[in-house]
Amino acid sequence: MRVALFATCLVDALFPDAGRATVSLLERLGVEVVLPTRQTCCGQMHVNSGYPKQALPLIRRHVAAFEPYDAVVAPSGSCVGSARHQHAAIARRLGDHALERRARDLSERTYELSEFLVDVLGVTDVGASFPHRVTLHPTCHSLRLLRVGDRPLLLLREVRGIDLVELPQAEECCGFGGTFALKNSDVSTAMLSDKLRHILSTRAEVVTAGDVSCLMHIDGGLTRLRTGTRALHLAEILACAGRQ
Amino acid sequence: MSATFLGLPATAAAGVGNLRGDKPFPVAARIALADTQLRRNIGHATETIRAKRAAVVAELPDWEELRRAGEAIKADTMARLEPLLVQLEERVTAAGGTVHWARDANETNAIVTGIARAAGADEVVKVKSMATQEIGLNEALERAGITAHETDLAELIVQLGDDKPSHILVPAIHRNRAEIREIFLRAMPDVRADLTDDPAQLAEAARRYLRRKFLSATVAVSGANFAVAETGTVVVVESEGNGRMCLTLPEVLITVMGIEKLVPTFADLEVFLQLLPRSSTGERMNPYTSMWTGVRAGDGPREFHLVLLDNGRTAVLADEVGRPALHCIRCSACLNVCPVYERVGGHAYGSVYPGPIGAVLTPQLTGVSQNPSLPFASTLCGACYDVCPVRIDIPSILVHLRAEATRAKGGGVERGAFAAVAWAFGSPGRFAAAQRLLRLGRLLERRRGRIATLPWPLSRWTAARDLPRPPRQSLRRWWARR
Numbered sequence: 155m156r157v158a159l160f161a162t163c164l165v166d167a168l169f170p171d172a173g174r175a176t177v178s179l180l181e182r183l184g185v186e187v188v189l190p191t192r193q194t195c196c197g198q199m200h201v202n203s204g205y206p207k208q209a210l211p212l213i214r215r216h217v218a219a220f221e222p223y224d225a226v227v228a229p230s231g232s233c234v235g236s237a238r239h240q241h242a243a244i245a246r247r248l249g250d251h252a253l254e255r256r257a258r259d260l261s262e263r264t265y266e267l268s269e270f271l272v273d274v275l276g277v278t279d280v281g282a283s284f285p286h287r288v289t290l291h292p293t294c295h296s297l298r299l300l301r302v303g304d305r306p307l308l309l310l311r312e313v314r315g316i317d318l319v320e321l322p323q324a325e326e327c328c329g330f331g332g333t334f335a336l337k338n339s340d341v342s343t344a345m346l347s348d349k350l351r352h353i354l355s356t357r358a359e360v361v362t363a364g365d366v367s368c369l370m371h372i373d374g375g376l377t378r379l380r381t382g383t384r385a386l387h388l389a390e391i392l393a394c395a396g397r398q
Numbered sequence: 399m400s401a402t403f404l405g406l407p408a409t410a411a412a413g414v415g416n417l418r419g420d421k422p423f424p425v426a427a428r429i430a431l432a433d434t435q436l437r438r439n440i441g442h443a444t445e446t447i448r449a450k451r452a453a454v455v456a457e458l459p460d461w462e463e464l465r466r467a468g469e470a471i472k473a474d475t476m477a478r479l480e481p482l483l484v485q486l487e488e489r490v491t492a493a494g495g496t497v498h499w500a501r502d503a504n505e506t507n508a509i510v511t512g513i514a515r516a517a518g519a520d521e522v523v524k525v526k527s528m529a530t531q532e533i534g535l536n537e538a539l540e541r542a543g544i545t546a547h548e549t550d551l552a553e554l555i556v557q558l559g560d561d562k563p564s565h566i567l568v569p570a571i572h573r574n575r576a577e578i579r580e581i582f583l584r585a586m587p588d589v590r591a592d593l594t595d596d597p598a599q600l601a602e603a604a605r606r607y608l609r610r611k612f613l614s615a616t617v618a619v620s621g622a623n624f625a626v627a628e629t630g631t632v633v634v635v636e637s638e639g640n641g642r643m644c645l646t647l648p649e650v651l652i653t654v655m656g657i658e659k660l661v662p663t664f665a666d667l668e669v670f671l672q673l674l675p676r677s678s679t680g681e682r683m684n685p686y687t688s689m690w691t692g693v694r695a696g697d698g699p700r701e702f703h704l705v706l707l708d709n710g711r712t713a714v715l716a717d718e719v720g721r722p723a724l725h726c727i728r729c730s731a732c733l734n735v736c737p738v739y740e741r742v743g744g745h746a747y748g749s750v751y752p753g754p755i756g757a758v759l760t761p762q763l764t765g766v767s768q769n770p771s772l773p774f775a776s777t778l779c780g781a782c783y784d785v786c787p788v789r790i791d792i793p794s795i796l797v798h799l800r801a802e803a804t805r806a807k808g809g810g811v812e813r814g815a816f817a818a819v820a821w822a823f824g825s826p827g828r829f830a831a832a833q834r835l836l837r838l839g840r841l842l843e844r845r846r847g848r849i850a851t852l853p854w855p856l857s858r859w860t861a862a863r864d865l866p867r868p869p870r871q872s873l874r875r876w877w878a879r880r
Contacts, residue, residue, distance in 0.1 A: 167832070167833045169869075
């Protein structure tokens, strides 16, 4: 199976480790992975900040870059949410009906990583080993836009040596919200402080999630306060292959 | 209602009512965040209501179908609002009521004041109503020498405390019982001096105070939860029984109703009377449901006036994406689950409609340019959409209104920055060049591996959080060399 990695701009530029982990995990599971280099950004930041017209060329580019592939996989619930719930709608509102159709077709074979592993590949045990205490922040867009449900947990439960602990108030937003973190930085920080309090209460060494954007926010607080808990993308845990 | 609009329908009247705050949301929110008592009160209250709602919603196997039915009925109502309103007018008139059409807050306030004056009243009792808070009716009556007495307990606390409502359902949610005791001791005449903060004692004090008002007032003002076009029936749901007192004891009853409160048929209430109490108070049924159709000789008010309020609603109706905001049945479930509302409370929104629904309704009623910060008062986490009993896709409307807000603002630094970023994302070559430029950021931090200070506007990030040091190699560079 040939799959295109929808790396997302943030992973590409700032968190390549999450992208490399996704590639190595998928290859270990026998998937042929391609990184289409025409991709840049899905345009979500522009749409959500009130600049849909500026996003339109980015949506066009995204669709053209990924259209040739059987399936598209992204290590991000939020960016898949954008492809699934925004691309076609923006194209329609701005009058590009051909793009609307193409975006809808493409979104139907675009998957968030845990969806792809559990639903398409049909695996929950990916042969990973990670002997650490871990808690999962399920992320708003994975939960409420994509409805990934407990798929990330199904995957984590099969990891060798993991000490998986439940995060209190897990479903509450971490306060990132894209440019919300800048425009409403005080509210964003108040939300983050509660999220950190819950994470630290688990005494986990690692907090994981399916989105580097939320993790960037959470990790930003964790390292600022020298908490001794770090953030790792789900793919980075699942890619850790130990002796079995 | 056969008005011909020249251009766009009018937005809510300016200079009157409570739809515009005096500070942008981020500034008002910063002040609210520092109020530790407020955060404790609201955090505790919303957590309690959230749990109650979740429990009673889980009991119904057909909850999702009910939500879809509620959404469908409201969409149908909005699609034929004009003929349905005319039908309502006919039925109310036939049942002996009088219907008034009011374009905005000023017209409504003038109509209500005129009716109260004609009845010779110098005081009115009020049932809790969002519409009358929206238009600043109490203040207008005050200017005309008429005292309005709020009779809902939470509204009474707000009124006696010379405060503003901070929640749609629980206007005094920001107050705890110790604060309520102080307000009563200060502002309630004849209150017993040894009043404690025991809830039963507080309720008893309010009951004694209000009973005198119910018995002396000749005019009552209410809002409406629903009005049935088919029958001309108006519906008010409540918990305390104060509404029932106001709706039955006075001689003149005036109901101020937003034009979107309509439902086509009596049978439609079957859906909403299930959705509303479970979503709002977390109860299977609300304690009091009052329904009346016009007037009846020898029973209840002898005069009934229904004021149909627009105040920007037709402007909302004209917007295909924003229109579902009119479907709102004012349950407050979205406030109670909103992580932003939970931390800042209702006053930060500057409008009687706070929280997620307020962030989509208020800017549409006033025009986005008058409340440009509200559509951004959300992380788009989607919790509001999940609990909305009529499935209003609040996040999508927020995103839509953000585009309007940036369009209204025109150029500026932010637009330039977004254009520059879009340009950089416009080709893989430019994006790769931007990534190389980003690597210079590695120079900012060489000890801890984290960037802790950046210039404005990124200082808003680094004030409380680190940023990772940019990587030595981007993903595409790694891929190319692989």
